[in-house]
Amino acid sequence: NREIRLASRPTGEPTPDNFELTTVDLPEPAEGQVLVRNTWMSVDPYMRGRMDAGDSYIEPFSLGRVLEGHAVGEVVASRNADLPVGATVLHFAGWREYAVLDDATVVDVSIARPQDYLNGLGQTSFTAFLAVTEVARVRPGDIVFVSGAAGAVGSAAGQLARLYGATHVIGSAGGPSKARLLTEEFGFDTAIDYRAGSLTEQLSAAAPDGIDVYIDNVGGSHLEAAITALNPRGRIAAIGMISTYNAPVPGPTNLYDIVLKQLILQGFLVTDHLDRLAAYIPQAARWLADGTLRTQETVVEGLDKAPHAFLGLLQGTNTGKMLVRL
Numbered sequence: 001n002r003e004i005r006l007a008s009r010p011t012g013e014p015t016p017d018n019f020e021l022t023t024v025d026l027p028e029p030a031e032g033q034v035l036v037r038n039t040w041m042s043v044d045p046y047m048r049g050r051m052d053a054g055d056s057y058i059e060p061f062s063l064g065r066v067l068e069g070h071a072v073g074e075v076v077a078s079r080n081a082d083l084p085v086g087a088t089v090l091h092f093a094g095w096r097e098y099a100v101l102d103d104a105t106v107v108d109v110s111i112a113r114p115q116d117y118l119n120g121l122g123q124t125s126f127t128a129f130l131a132v133t134e135v136a137r138v139r140p141g142d143i144v145f146v147s148g149a150a151g152a153v154g155s156a157a158g159q160l161a162r163l164y165g166a167t168h169v170i171g172s173a174g175g176p177s178k179a180r181l182l183t184e185e186f187g188f189d190t191a192i193d194y195r196a197g198s199l200t201e202q203l204s205a206a207a208p209d210g211i212d213v214y215i216d217n218v219g220g221s222h223l224e225a226a227i228t229a230l231n232p233r234g235r236i237a238a239i240g241m242i243s244t245y246n247a248p249v250p251g252p253t254n255l256y257d258i259v260l261k262q263l264i265l266q267g268f269l270v271t272d273h274l275d276r277l278a279a280y281i282p283q284a285a286r287w288l289a290d291g292t293l294r295t296q297e298t299v300v301e302g303l304d305k306a307p308h309a310f311l312g313l314l315q316g317t318n319t320g321k322m323l324v325r326l
């Protein structure tokens with residue numbers, strides 16, 4: 001039974017040295033508890049923030065302690081009648097091969113695969129859904145721009161924007177193969193490779209009539225380009241700012257345009273809406289089954305490679321959701 005601990009806090013970009021793989025005794029469940037063998041775990045950009053000291057909306061990881069995050073596993077020993085042996089469960093004790101838990105959510109593997117609960121039926125998909133329907137409020141006729149568009153949130157956001165009536169959906173991602181994926185797999189009308197040249201110029205060419213909505217996963221220069229492209233009374237859903245997570249980047253220099261164009265910018269944390277995730281899951285399962293929502297996953301094998309998966313996520317080695325199979 002192995003687990004990954006936080007060995008040291010990073011300065012700037014994390015490195016493998018910030019993580020430590022340790023072997024620990026297989027724990028025994030007490031009355032009311034279950035032992036779960038984890039089969040899949042999620043690595044997510046917000047974990048970068050948790051590697052730093054200092055409070056955010058979620059507390060920092062503790063030095064020398066096992067990390068945590070979403071995982072799916074199978075109950076292998078149970079002293080809890082609600083969580084029988086053999087059940088597939090979703091919980092927050094990732095970064096370890098086995099976990100003893102007081103509580104977990106049983107997931108229905110007849111409607112989707114276990115790993116879908118970390119992707120198309122999980123928090124990234126739900127974030128995209130809320131960004132499109134409640135934060136940016138995409139409506140018929142909108143021209144929508146999504147950054148981080150080849151990733152888990154962005155790929156779902158582009159498809160859901162289309163579903164909710166957008167007439168033109170533009171996505172940006174790093175590199176030509178990701179750009180191709182946007183149009184060929186995820187149904188974007190236009191793809192921008194932000195590494196290939198000026199984002200502002202590429203966005204202006206993709207949307208000569210401007211954009212109405214920007215779904216921001218990246219921040220920094222992406223946000224600046226979007227503010228320039230937005231039409232009066234345009235809406236920005238500020239979901240994430242991954243370009244700033246390792247180190248500050250210069251902020252947009254055109255924030256006064258928010259005033260002049262009377263833009264609406266709204267931040268959003270999915271953690272404030274998790275009471276509604278259970279209701280989203282059956283809907284998302286239908287969308288996955290009928291092809292309305294297509295997802296991809298990049299799978300890294302083995303707990304020992306989980307830090308590598310996380311570091312890769314920050315560098316963009318994933319398309320769709322980055323997952324670790326344990």
Ligand code: NDP
Pocket residue numbers: 044045046123124127148149150151152153154172173174175178217218238239240241242243244268269270271313314315316317318319320321322
């Ligand atoms: P992704 O699957 O999108 O993976 C991260 C991607 O970010 C990489 O693949 C990479 O793609 C891109 N990236 C990394 N560095 C940069 C950079 N400097 N500039 C532009 N792109 C970069 O992750 P998620 O879908 O899980 O998360 C996407 C965003 O959504 C993150 O900002 C995350 O924090 C946020 N989020 C927010 C939530 C909320 O409640 N507000 C909930 C969940 C996620 P590329 O190769 O294209 O650069």
